[in-house]
Amino acid sequence: MKLRERIDALKKPFGKGQKWERFAPAVNAFDTFLFVPNHTTHKGAHIRDGVDLKRTMVTVIIALLPAFIYGVYNTGYQYFIQSGIAFTFWDALLHGALKIMPMVVVSYGVGLAIEFAFAVYRGHEVNEGYLVTGLLVPMIMPVDIPLWMVGLSVAFAVLIAKEAFGGTGMNILNPALTARAFAFFAYPTYMSGNKVWVSEASNVDGISGETILGSLAAGNDVSYSMFDMFVGAIPGSIAETSTLWVLVGAAILILTGVGSWRIMIGGVLGAAATAFLFNLWGANALMSFDWISHLVVGGFAFGIVFMATDPVSAAQTTKGKWIYGILVGIFCILIRVFNPAYPEGVMLAILLMNVFAPTIDHYVVEGNIKRRKKRLNASLTPAS
Amino acid sequence: MSADITLRKGLAIPLEGDANQTITLSKSTNIFTLYPDDFHGVVPKMIVKEGEPVSLGQPVFFSKKFPEIQFVSPVSGTLSKIIRGAKRRILAIEFESDGKDKSVQHNVAALDELSADEVKSHILLSGCWPFIKQRPYDIVANPNTTPKAIFISGFNTAPLAADVAFVLGNQQKDFQYGIHVLAKLAPKVHLSVAADDTSFLSSVNGVEIHRVKGIHPAGNVGVQIHHIDPVNAGETVWVVCPEDVASIGRFFSTGAFDPSRTVAVVGPVVHQPSYFKTRIGAAVSPLLEAAGVKAATQVRIINGDVLSGVATHADGSLGFYNNTLSVLAEGNRYRMFGWLPFVGSKIFSMSRTSLSWLLPKRKYALDTNMNGEERALVVTGEMEQVFPMDIYPMQLLKECMVQNIEKMEGLGIYEVAPEDFALVDYASTSKIEAQAIIREALDVMIKEVG
Numbered sequence: 001m002k003l004r005e006r007i008d009a010l011k012k013p014f015g016k017g018q019k020w021e022r023f024a025p026a027v028n029a030f031d032t033f034l035f036v037p038n039h040t041t042h043k044g045a046h047i048r049d050g051v052d053l054k055r056t057m058v059t060v061i062i063a064l065l066p067a068f069i070y071g072v073y074n075t076g077y078q079y080f081i082q083s084g085i086a087f088t089f090w091d092a093l094l095h096g097a098l099k100i101m102p103m104v105v106v107s108y109g110v111g112l113a114i115e116f117a118f119a120v121y122r123g124h125e126v127n128e129g130y131l132v133t134g135l136l137v138p139m140i141m142p143v144d145i146p147l148w149m150v151g152l153s154v155a156f157a158v159l160i161a162k163e164a165f166g167g168t169g170m171n172i173l174n175p176a177l178t179a180r181a182f183a184f185f186a187y188p189t190y191m192s193g194n195k196v197w198v199s200e201a202s203n204v205d206g207i208s209g210e211t212i213l214g215s216l217a218a219g220n221d222v223s224y225s226m227f228d229m230f231v232g233a234i235p236g237s238i239a240e241t242s243t244l245w246v247l248v249g250a251a252i253l254i255l256t257g258v259g260s261w262r263i264m265i266g267g268v269l270g271a272a273a274t275a276f277l278f279n280l281w282g283a284n285a286l287m288s289f290d291w292i293s294h295l296v297v298g299g300f301a302f303g304i305v306f307m308a309t310d311p312v313s314a315a316q317t318t319k320g321k322w323i324y325g326i327l328v329g330i331f332c333i334l335i336r337v338f339n340p341a342y343p344e345g346v347m348l349a350i351l352l353m354n355v356f357a358p359t360i361d362h363y364v365v366e367g368n369i370k371r372r373k374k375r376l377n378a379s380l381t382p383a384s
Numbered sequence: 385m386s387a388d389i390t391l392r393k394g395l396a397i398p399l400e401g402d403a404n405q406t407i408t409l410s411k412s413t414n415i416f417t418l419y420p421d422d423f424h425g426v427v428p429k430m431i432v433k434e435g436e437p438v439s440l441g442q443p444v445f446f447s448k449k450f451p452e453i454q455f456v457s458p459v460s461g462t463l464s465k466i467i468r469g470a471k472r473r474i475l476a477i478e479f480e481s482d483g484k485d486k487s488v489q490h491n492v493a494a495l496d497e498l499s500a501d502e503v504k505s506h507i508l509l510s511g512c513w514p515f516i517k518q519r520p521y522d523i524v525a526n527p528n529t530t531p532k533a534i535f536i537s538g539f540n541t542a543p544l545a546a547d548v549a550f551v552l553g554n555q556q557k558d559f560q561y562g563i564h565v566l567a568k569l570a571p572k573v574h575l576s577v578a579a580d581d582t583s584f585l586s587s588v589n590g591v592e593i594h595r596v597k598g599i600h601p602a603g604n605v606g607v608q609i610h611h612i613d614p615v616n617a618g619e620t621v622w623v624v625c626p627e628d629v630a631s632i633g634r635f636f637s638t639g640a641f642d643p644s645r646t647v648a649v650v651g652p653v654v655h656q657p658s659y660f661k662t663r664i665g666a667a668v669s670p671l672l673e674a675a676g677v678k679a680a681t682q683v684r685i686i687n688g689d690v691l692s693g694v695a696t697h698a699d700g701s702l703g704f705y706n707n708t709l710s711v712l713a714e715g716n717r718y719r720m721f722g723w724l725p726f727v728g729s730k731i732f733s734m735s736r737t738s739l740s741w742l743l744p745k746r747k748y749a750l751d752t753n754m755n756g757e758e759r760a761l762v763v764t765g766e767m768e769q770v771f772p773m774d775i776y777p778m779q780l781l782k783e784c785m786v787q788n789i790e791k792m793e794g795l796g797i798y799e800v801a802p803e804d805f806a807l808v809d810y811a812s813t814s815k816i817e818a819q820a821i822i823r824e825a826l827d828v829m830i831k832e833v834g
Contacts (some may be wrong), residue, residue, distance in 0.1 A: 004718055032757060036722030040715050040752040044819040045691045045809035046684060047397070047543075047712065050731035050738050052756020054723035056763060056813055059737050062725065127759055169760030169814075256725070256736045260765060316764040317776060365779050369794035376616040 007031055025119040029126035056258055057128040063252035063259070064135055064239075064306060070232055071239030072096035075143050078235050079199040099199050100238060103138035106147050110154045111137075118163050127168035129175075129312070130158070136176035136306065139239035140299065140347075141183065142191065143199045149187060153179040173354045174313040177303075177347055184347075197235040211236050212297045213336060213344055216285050222293075229296045240302035243295075250305040259309040262318065266325020267304035267332075271295060274333040286337045300332055303346035313354040317364040324360055328353045387579035389611045391598030393772040395734055395807055399543040399690065400652040400747040401711075405550050407646060407659040410674060414481045416459045416665035417701035420445070420474050421694075423514055424823075425523045425830065428455070428474050432463045440487035441511055441641035444477060452527055456511030458643035458665045460486040476701075479665070490639045495564055503568040507632065511641045514704065515628035519609060519621050521826045522801035531622040533572040533613055536563075538585045538626055539596075541603030542689035542806075546648035546659070546707045548626045549583035555630040556584045562624075562633030563590050570622065576608040585626075598772065600691075606804045610773045615798045627707055647702060649675040651690070651711035652749035653683055665701050671709060672698070682714040684752050691806035692819065715753025723756070731755070734766070734811050756815055763813040770807035775799065777808055781818055784825035789832055797822075797829060 011031065014024040031037075032054070041048060076092030076099075087095075111134045119126040137154055157179035162171045184191045197211055212222050212234060224234050232242025240246070253259025275291035282288040295301065308314060308328045315324035328349050335345030342348070420428040427448040432438055443454035444463060457463070459481035467476040492498075492506055504527060507513050516534075518525040525531070539548050552559055567573050567590050577585045579597035586593060594612055601607050605623045615621055624632070627646065634642045643664040650657045655676030662671065668685060677683060686693035687703035690710045694703060702709065721727070725737040732740045732748045740746070767777040775796040783791040805818035812818065 003720075028757075033721075033723075035718040035720050036753075036755065037757060038716045038718050039754040039757065040684075041754060044817045045806050046686055046693065046695070046710075046752050047399070047690050047750045047810060048753070048755050048815065049735075049811050049813075050733035050740075050755050051735045051811075051813050052723060052815065053759040053762060053813055054756065055725050055733075055737050056735070058723065059725045125757055125759070127762075129760075129762060167760065169762050258735065258737065258763075311764045312762055314764075316778065318765065318768055321765075361779075365776055365795070368774065368776055368796075369791075371774070372616075372794060372796060375614065376618075379616050379619070 004035065007034065022123070023120055025123070025125050026116050029116065029119070032125075053128045057131045059256050059258045060132045060253065060306075061135060063249035063256075064132070064139065066245040066248045067239045067242055067302065067306075068135065068139055070242045070245045071139060072100050074232055074234075074241055075099055075199050075238060077233060078197075082198055083200070095199065099143055100138060102147055103141065103145075103150050103238075104135065106150045107137045107154050108134040110151045111158050114155065114158045114163065118167060122167070124167075129168040133157075133175045133179075137179045140176065140180050140237045140302070140307075142197050143238050144197075145183065145190075149183055149190075152186075153183040156182045169312055171312055172358070173351055174307055174310045177307055177351055177354075180347055181351060184342075197237070211344075213286075216289055219285055222289075226293065226296070229293065234297075237299060240299040243301045246301040246305050250301075253305065253309065259305065260311070260314065260321050260325075262321040263309045263314055263325035263328070264304055266322045267308055267329040268295060270326035270329025271300060271304075271333050272329070274330045278333065278337055284337070294333060294336070298336070298344050299346045303332070303350055304328060307346075308350050308353070313357065315357040315360045315364075317361050320357070320360045320364045323364075324353055324357055327356070327360075387595045387597035389576075389594060389596045389598075389608070390579075391596065391602045391607070391611075391772040393769055394541075394599040394601055395770045395811065396541075396599040397543045397691075397750070397810070398732065398747045400749045401650050401654050401657045402544050403546070403648040403650045403657040403659055405547070405659070407553075407661055408674060410647075410660040410662040410666070411670045412662060413667045413670060414461070414483065415464070415667055415701075416479045416481055416663070417667075418444070418455065418458070418477045418479075418665050419701075419703060420455075420477070422704040423447075423455070423524050425449075425521075425827070426453070428477075430466065430474070432457075434463060434466050437462050438479065440485050440643065442488050443511065445474075447524070450527060452505075452508050453513050453524060454508065454511060455514060456488075456641055458663055460484050487640045490635075492636055492639045495561075495568070495636055498568065500568050503565060506636070507565075510635045512628075512632045512635050515632060516622050516624050519606065519615050519623060519801065520798035521830055522606075522803075522823075523830070525622050526620070529620045531570045531620045533574055534566050534570045534622045534624065535605050535609050535612070536573070536575045536591070536624055536626055536629060537603055537605040537608055538575050538577040539581065539603045540689075540708075541598075541600035542691055542708075543600070544648070544650040544657075544708065544710060545603075545689045546646070549581070549585055550659070551627055551646045551648075551707055552583075552585075552630060555627070555634075558630040558633035558637070559584075559626065560588055560590075560633065561637055562629035562631070563588060565632055565636050566624065566629065567591075572613075574608070574612055576603075576605070576612075578603075601770075601772065601804060601807060604801075604804055606799065606801045607772055610775075610799050617793055617798055619798075625705060625707075628705075645702065645707055647671065647707050647709050649709045649711070652751075653678045653681060653713050654711050662702065664704055667699070667701050668696060668709060669698055671702075672711065677711055682716070684712045684714050686710040686712070690750075691810060692803040713749070713751040715751035717753065719753075734769070735813075754815055756813075758816065759814040761814050761816065766811050766813060767808045767818075770811050771804075773799065773804070777805065777818070781805075781808075781816070781821055784821050787825070787828050789829065792825060792829065793833075797825060802826075 076095030080087035161178035275294040331349035461482040465478040575591040802819040808818035
């Protein structure tokens, strides 16, 4: 194994007691991507499952790819359609790639730099969680966002939402959504309105890049067919428009067991039921917006499949996952209907439930503790 | 037959190298060893000195905390060596057998005439007491307590573990007698058998029989206790392995300690996995030679099953409790891009990130590779998937790590043993050492609560 020997030689100065030992996590992060290490079990079970965090996170990335690639295509498609230029499939893909790949590079670059720095500083290995976050961030941003804003949002999310709480596994809020929320609240004039959702919309006159929820909130009608909304040929954040390709990702997550189907189903049930009730009420355009369409438009599908299921920021108990999922669905529709300033509810709904997830778990676990206490008391008082 | 208890959670790891049901009388070397570490928490106080002669069944050391618990020699001959580690801690006690098996004879009256205390003192004197372990804490039972019940698991579900009914094949009488002995010590004796059991175990007298359906860890006595009569704070139950029940029974009918063991030598690198008749503390090398270990690989030899056993080495000996000796290839090799999902169907995974789930009948030659590095706890739900108890495993582990005693009690620390977390070790994406965490937590509880 020649390559292996070479790497071992290169890693020598980073070994225990060597000059650059402190930087070992940074080097290991690259090495373990090439090779699964030769570590063997030294206590506990002598055999271990084939799964590890890399495998899990890469599976999530695979699940994200269909939506991502469609998002790249749709970016170009929206641009060419709205500006009335003739185009081919490859033109659209190329246009999208030129817009989006720099965002991906910035997101990974800034985020991983911070992650590596903290791994070296804290002396632990680099966790793979950011591989997913780093791809999610550009996927949920508006396409015309400047790169520096992406970088700043990522830095805020990783530093404040993740590392400040102790790093991977400790964060309360989903980091990718935090980045999105930061951009939204820090640059509201930029992030709302109808100019950022289509590529070049702010530079080219005549492009109206309104999102469906945006136009509904403004009291206008929807000008897209159900089919377009389902496939995703509509303006919106880069990769959340296509319910179809999000569902493909959901299938991958559920089939592999990596994503929680309980949260997904719970979310859909919660949102559908709430939207259905509002349909019956029907006091404004968003209330009477068909409940099925509510599930299809905006970021709901993407959020519930890829963001709400983040195992760290979601509820962790089985029962808690149901409650959490259902509440995300309910709050998403509530925010959409009652908050005209921000018609997309799923981001805030998930962040809100992220905050409450530990409380949900607390009560579920407390139920278990109470059952045990009750059993103890029953055994102390002999049956008469 | 129908099951009394049906467990849907768990994992059957399809490991190669299950034992053929044949028993061979094993040759053995003349060296036999006792490892005090087999008796967790026992601080040994030597009775016999190095070089002194011993008889089979003669006490050689006792527990510092409970001096009435004695540990006896498995052979007659001499106590040849006491191997000590740091701070003079005793690691191993070696005996040189003279091959005569001259044994200590006890006068045991008929069982019907013995009171509970007399039965207890007989067991203590015989050297059979360490066969009785207690929950909570998973340690040798405290002889000063009366348990609310004694539990025996009549089937093994751990990967490749010895088949209980087969091991007990011609010891049915001793087993039944052992049950009668144990019945003197506790108000109730529970025996769990597999739901499809057709062996003599289903018709043993003097016990409450529970038919348990499910995959590993359904055979773990701790899981069975949890579903039959869970341990509350302040309560104690005792557990005994089936072959040890027969040994206790044999002592009461013959008056002599019987150190014999039927051991399954198993594992993917074993040529002819099968059963061997040997005894406690026998060197493992003749067993491995007889079963044949595929050479040219570094191997891990494990006293016990691959999930909860204790590693030993080629010059080591059988432990006090185990009747499974597992052999695995060491996995100290690199795998290029080994983390890629859906590549390489030879990787077995509980999650469906390997295509192994498309081949449900396939068996795997798993080795000791960690298959990744330790990470922060990220994935949730996988521990619950292999934990068929009304306990939140991850929450309990976290409270154990921070040693929050009140929370540990509330979340069920009294009901678990490290072996119940063996599959958590196995399944954890973040490669945490759950068994070690639980063991440490139980030790804290012993110290703080007692």
